[in-house]
Amino acid sequence: MTEAVDSPTVDGDLLTLQQAADRLKVHYMTAYRWVRKGELPAFKAGGRLRVRTADLERFVSDREVDVARPSAQGQGTDWPTHVDRLHALLLGGEGVEAGNLVRKVVSDGASAGDAYLRLLAPALHRIGEDWAAGRITVADEHRATEIVSAIMARLSEFFRRRGPTRGTAVTLTAPGDHHAVPARMVADFLRAGGFDVHHLGPDVPLEDLTLFLQVVPNDVVCVSMSTPDLDKETERNVVAACRAALPDALVVFGGRGHRPERARAAGAESVEDLAELTERLDALLESRTDDEPTFT
The missing domain is CATH 3.40.50.280 (Cobalamin-binding domain)
Incomplete structure (x- = not known):
């Protein structure tokens, strides 16, 4: 059984579990599961689970990630131009320059998730289309894939997780x-x-x-x-x-x-x-x- 979203806090710094779930933007049962696992501190008061706001803030901080969604900074990046450039570098087998391009895009503010979804995936998809159309060989396609794999290995450190x-x-x-x-x-x-x-x-x-x-x-x-x-x-x-x-x-x-x-x-x-x-x-x-x- 859940409670109304607008139910009041207790003593100013306590939240009901439903309010904590709302702040976390997850389903009530997700928050409840974290409580049962001991990952989100909570205690029972007045027959209801309560969460201290300080514990909730610490929980949020521990769960911060860099790449769960495309970044706001990535919105201003000229992705089509970068995809064209990366596609050409992959076709030419220029692994060092391909890596430098992706590194520059990330250093300019795009997240690693942006690089995966808006740069690496589209460029590699074009490589697949080139192979399907007979414009390149299987060897060319494999070389491009290996270059992308090497770039992903370097980006993997950004896909870090902290906390529960x-x-x-x-x-x-x-x-x-x-x-x-x-x-x-x-x-x-x-x-x-x-x-x-x-x-x-x-x-x-x-x-x-x-x-x-x-x-x-x-x-x-x-x-x-x-x-x-x-x-x-x-x-x-x-x-x-x-x-x-x-x-x-x-x-x-x-x-x-x-x-x-x-x-x-x-x-x-x-x-x-x-x-x-x-x-x-x-x-x-x-x-x-x-x-x-x-x-x-």
Whole structure:
């Protein structure tokens, strides 16, 4: 049971749990879960949970991340020009200059998340289109991918997380899809959003995925699909492998190659906006919570 959003504070520096959740901009049950885990300090007074404003402010500070959403500074960046330049550098195999370009964009105020979503991903997508059109070889495409991977390795320090965890996630690339970079981006955004992440990458046999999930506790499995013409049973097969280990496993598909209707038909969820991923997962996880609080 929850309470009204506008219920008053107690003694000036205390909040109800609903008010704390409102300030955190999360569902009430998310805040309640953090309290149960001991991550958000709270105590019971007058039959209700109370949170000190100082504890809430400390909790917010500990959960600060740099890249959960595109930055305001990134709004003024000339992204099309930078994408054109990076695309040319990737085609030419100029890894040092490509790295310098991305580093300059970030130093000028764009976040690492901006660099992923507005620069690296579009440039690499163009490389894929070049290969599909026969303008470059597989070797050229692989070289460009390796350059982007090296740049991401240097940017990974920006995807840092402090404080309590939102949950545990497993990330991987769908079977038959050999594009490793998108799933790595998902893993970094989840880390930035407060998740502990086990990143498995591409080419994981489904039977091995089942064994892994039987051993490693997790809250959600995120599957990247970049190739649109994968086997039409891919989603069903992945979900079946996950639920062979965890009958109630939350499986989420995303990426340019995934089809939301097929994900839903397989009993999975679909997320299309990487910048909104953690908030979407919060909502999905809370909708599956079985334990209701007995007091607020």
